[in-house]
Amino acid sequence: MTYMIVGASSGLGKDLAHEFASNNKNLILISRDKTDLEYLKSDIILKHKVDVKILPADLSSIDDVENFLRSNEKTFNSLDGLLFPIALMTEKDKVLASSLESKKIIYSNFYSITLLINNTLSINKNKKNITIVGFGSISASIGRHVNTFYSAAKNALETYFESLIITTLNENIKVQFYTLGYLDTGLSFEKKLILPKGSTKKLAKIVFSNLNISGGKFYFPFWWKPISLAINILPFSIVKLIVKRFN
Amino acid sequence: MEKVKIQSLDKNYSANIFVKRPEKYRELKEISDRYEKMIPMGSCSSYVPASFCNDNLSILMTKFNKIIEFDKVNKTITVEAGIKISELLQFTLKNKLWIPQIPGYPSITLGGIVATNAHGKSSAFHGTIRQQIKEILIYHKTHGWLNLSKDENKKIFDLTIGGFGLTGTIVQVKLKLEDFIGYNFKTSLIKTNSLIDTINNFNEENKEVYQYSWNRSDNITNLGKGFIFKNEINSIENSSVDTRGLYHDTNKLESNFKFNLWNNFTIKFSQFLYYNFHLQKKNKIFFENFKKIIFPFSGKEMYFKMFGRNGLIESQIIVPAKKINQIIDEIEFNLKKELPEITLLSIKKIKGECNYLRFENDGFCITFDFVRNKKSLNFMENLDSICQNNQLIPSIIKDSRLRLNTIKICYNAYDQFKKDLNEFDNRRIYRSQLSDILEL
Structure with a gap:
């Protein structure tokens, strides 16, 4: 069985690659960092003895994604699943971010993912079983003064995955979506946060064990579920006051 | 970026630092290019402040953990x-x-x-x-x-x-x-009655047997009594170490108790128990698992925690074989004079060639752990003089208390190291509190 992991070279993507490989799954790893991908490939092959293919691609560039899809059409035929543990955050991501900056963030965190899924489902004419796993962010629960386009893109991604779940209800396609709170990754490493960070290794194990669930939405760490619920229930005028206080 | 407070393992140094943890080669380059002064950091469990410097950046390398070839x-x-x-x-x-x-x-x-x-x-x-x-x-x-x-x-x-x-x-x-080749170690003990007796009982290293001593230090009467442990790989073909036991996810050496719990009574009590427990094992061969032999402090973090907030002083010195009897006499004389509280005294043989600031030479390596107090510091001053007078090699990476003057006298190549380092990096970008102490 072969799984494609998009955004595999670090953080959750790297741990997912190890978790799937340790369960004898072959891998296709995608990231823009070719050097890191090559070293990760060696590491996984030496430790787990599975087949690993690497495909460098930059999801923040739509040209790169389209070229990638054109030149790797056959690759998508053989897939048993796709996972998208990809996240691009930048310091310049604010309401007044440049067009170039906001495009990169939206493409990486939303639009390119939809193109890859679209391509996979279009190719899957034999209606074989495929699992698609997306990863959102708790930051999508409310608009923010930082990571503005990131949270908007993650919000769009969540909505897209809900649509995907509903569209594929009667098909052999299993779709799962994880809303992620703080994780112990490079994105959050130097930040002092009010709640503890979740382990990416632990999440990778959960993702693997949930692969057979159809149409599931999950929160990790779990305490973000009631927090997210509270944000959604409360009137925006109150949420606005709370955010103001914490800022 | 917010600062993090960090301490050396011996608790003698602390600093507020910035930490970045790159995970990709591109990120490592970007971080290094962005900051003026920095130092790489591994597990941050050095006795001395080797991986941090106040207000500077430490590059935490723990995510670079892949096997490449x-x-x-x-x-x-x-x-x-x-x-x-x-x-x-x-x-x-x-x-x-x-x-x-x-x-x-x-x-x-x-x-x-x-x-x-x-x-x-x-x-x-x-x-x-x-x-x-x-x-x-x-x-x-x-x-x-x-x-x-x-x-x-x-x-x-x-x-x-x-x-x-x-x-x-x-x-x-x-x-x-x-x-x-094997899956564990075969251990035997030799009982020794003094430090000199310990030295005399070390065998020549023509066979792969790891020898080190544990010697009592809880009072003058018992000084040096103890054992030489001899660990030999239990060479059984078609067997290998159970590597699951080696899994280690967390560093438990970070925080100590508020108060020091090592004192004359606890040192005497623990050494009495340890000595008498092992006395039963002398002249017997027994088998010990890989982890216990190779990582003796894993699972025994309490030993470090008991030194409390003030921490400990660890000292290691290399003494050439031809000087060992004289140096042990001098050490014993000073121990009797100052009566420091020593929690660990151990000897092993070492081989190598000391160049630059590397802790290696042919001879005996003596290790002490002290409770940080005035008596210990007085003894250490005397030990520094012994090192200086006899050109012994003290370990820079174990003893954060060492003075630059002692290092300059004991390490012949100190000036050469400094010169070559400055030739390579005249802006001296990579700095730690240790390099500041060493004036590098």
Whole structure:
């Protein structure tokens, strides 16, 4: 069985690659960092003895994604699943971010993912079983003064995955979506946060064990579920006051 | 970016620092290019402040932990420097290979082992880690990516091994591996009655047997009584170490109790128990698992925590064989005079050649752990004088209290190290509190 992991070279993507490989799954790893991908490939092959293919691609560039899809059409035929543990955050991501900056963030965190899924489902004419796993962010629960386009893109991604779940209800396609709170990754490493960070290794194990669930939405760490619920229930005028206080 | 408060393992130094943890090669380059002063950090479990400096950036390398190349036939492995020694052994031991120069705690990273020229228990037979290193890849803010080996950038290669991370960030290391046929260790004990008796009972190292002593230090009457432990690989074909036991995810050495719990009574009590427990085992051969022998401090973190907020002083010195009797006399004289509280006294043999600031030479390596108080500090002053008068080698990486003057006298190549380091990096970008103490 072969799984494609998009955004595999670090953080959750790297741990997912190890978790799937340790369960004898072959891998296709995608990231823009070719050097890191090559070293990760060696590491996984030496430790787990599975087949690993690497495909460098930059999801923040739509040209790169389209070229990638054109030149790797056959690759998508053989897939048993796709996972998208990809996240691009930048310091310049604010309401007044440049067009170039906001495009990169939206493409990486939303639009390119939809193109890859679209391509996979279009190719899957034999209606074989495929699992698609997306990863959102708790930051999508409310608009923010930082990571503005990131949270908007993650919000769009969540909505897209809900649509995907509903569209594929009667098909052999299993779709799962994880809303992620703080994780112990490079994105959050130097930040002092009010709640503890979740382990990416632990999440990778959960993702693997949930692969057979159809149409599931999950929160990790779990305490973000009631927090997210509270944000959604409360009137925006109150949420606005709370955010103001914490800022 | 917010600052983090950090301490050396001996609790003698603390600092507020910035920490970045790159995970990709691109990120390491970007971070290094953005900051003016920095130092690489591994597990941050050095006794001395080798991986941090107040208000500076420490580059935490723990996410660089991949195995890049493994050649079972030629017994070589290339790994990223942030790999924990326990992770590396988990892989190599499955292939009946290992590196013998292993420090006593499993979360220590390979980069730290290289930067401190670690020696481990087998130093009398295998020498220090320097003997296993074939190639190193570093990233330096001004020099970029540099391959180092005996054939390429040799001077920087020599400066980097035991160079405290001052030549740049160690990113990859290619190691020569040794055979490890067996799955545990065969241990025997020799009872000794004094420090001199201990020295006389060490065997010549023509066989791969790891010998080290544990000697009583709880009172003058018992001084030096103890045991020589001899660990031999239990060479059984078709067997290998159970590597699951080596898994080590957390570093438990970070925080100590509020108060020091080591005093005359607790030292006497613990040493009495330890001595009498092992007395039952003398003249017997027994088997001990790999982890217990190789990582003696894993699971015994309480030992460090009991030193409290003030921490401990650890001292290691190398004494040439021809001077050992005289030096032990001098040490005993000073111990009787100052009566410091010593929690650990141990001796082992070591071999090597001291160059630059590397802790290695042919002779006996004596290790002390002290409670940090006035009596201990007085004794240590006397020990420094003994080192200076006899050109002994004190370990820079163990004793953060060492004065620059002592280091300059004991390390003949101090000036050469400083000159070569400044020639390579005249802006002195990679700095730690240790390098400031050493005026490098």
